[in-house]
Amino acid sequence: MNEKLLLAKTGEIYKRYHPLYEQMTSCSICPRKCGINRYKYKGVCGANYRIRIANALLHFGEEPPIVGNSGSGVIFFSGCPMKCIYCQNMGFSQKGIGVELTEKELAFVMLELQRAGAENINLVTASHYTPQVLESLEKAILKGLSLPIVWNTSSYENVEMLKLLDGIVDIYLADIRYVEDDAGLKYSKVPDYWTVAKNALKEMYSQVGAFDGKKGLIMRILVFPSNITNHKKALDFIVTELSPEVPVSIMRQYMPVFGAKNDPLIGRKVMDREYKEIVDYAEKLGINGWIQLDEKQVVPTKSVKTIYQFLRRKVK
Secondary structure, three states: OOHHHHHHHOOHHHHHHHHHHHHHHHOOOOOOOOOOOOOOOOOOOOOOOOEEEEEEEEEOOOOHHHHOOOOEEEEEEOOOOOOOOOOOOHHHHOOOOOEEEOHHHHHHHHHHHHHOOOOOEEEEOOHHHHHHHHHHHHHHHHOOOOOOEEEEEOOOOOHHHHHOOOOOOOEEEEEOOOOOHHHHHHHHOOOOHHHHHHHHHHHHHHHHOEOOOOOEEEEEEEOOHHHOOOHHHHHHHHHHHHOOOOOEEEEOOOOOOHHHOOOOOOOOOOOHHHHHHHHHHHHHHOOOEEEOOOOOOOOOEEOOHHHHHHHHHHHO
16 A cells, blocks of 8 residues: 555545644635634735636646656645735736636546546646645545656745645646845735745654655756846755755746836847756756757647546536
């Protein structure tokens, strides 16, 4: 019996998520700890107590070991604790566009992704739904879900919530957006991004170690114009505070959209020399991982017919 199935059958997953539903009456699930009763109102994250997803499909634009041959089974959750002025997913991340699901229905979506051949279940920005996601995973695991679970995150996570994912999440796919809290406040409207994220990353690494092809932590750094992330400091943190064995994906798909368009520092695309500078420094540190040879404009995806039809029925 695998570890996740054992956790589900023994009631351990239930013990982890059940108290969190009470916690949502004065919510402290995400680092914003807004104290809002999510059974009556939406939290700062934009979500109430119901799960809301924007889409679920096979995604071929992730890192190669996540995509594999068949694509990653990505589930995009609506809402987000961060309010990035450059967010490319503004419609569902900040405006809340999506379809409401029960935990049973989300479990169904996970199982359908597995039936469609997904390499894994990739939960994108799910932290503000931690209790609901854990309950959905429990239901899906008891019905045969056996795929690796990917927690796809900005790293703005409560350590207390991450501890509840131990033994359930196989792969953490985690960003470093900034290494200064001031930058997080300016560009993502959170006052403590780096203070929170560096502790969250250490917790993720302590659970799964460096990615070894099947399990572990994969780091992502989105390269911004004007080096607002302080990329070298971010890479130094990975090497010295986590491990030089942690692979790093250096991403170049930043686009100046929405509130970023007129920003004097990030209101443009990344220059070749800016991208090359961080790649060269990663190579100097001996970091392994992935780079982009050009900017991604179109990310290939493939819908799953049963999920597409199910979500359409929910909208009507």
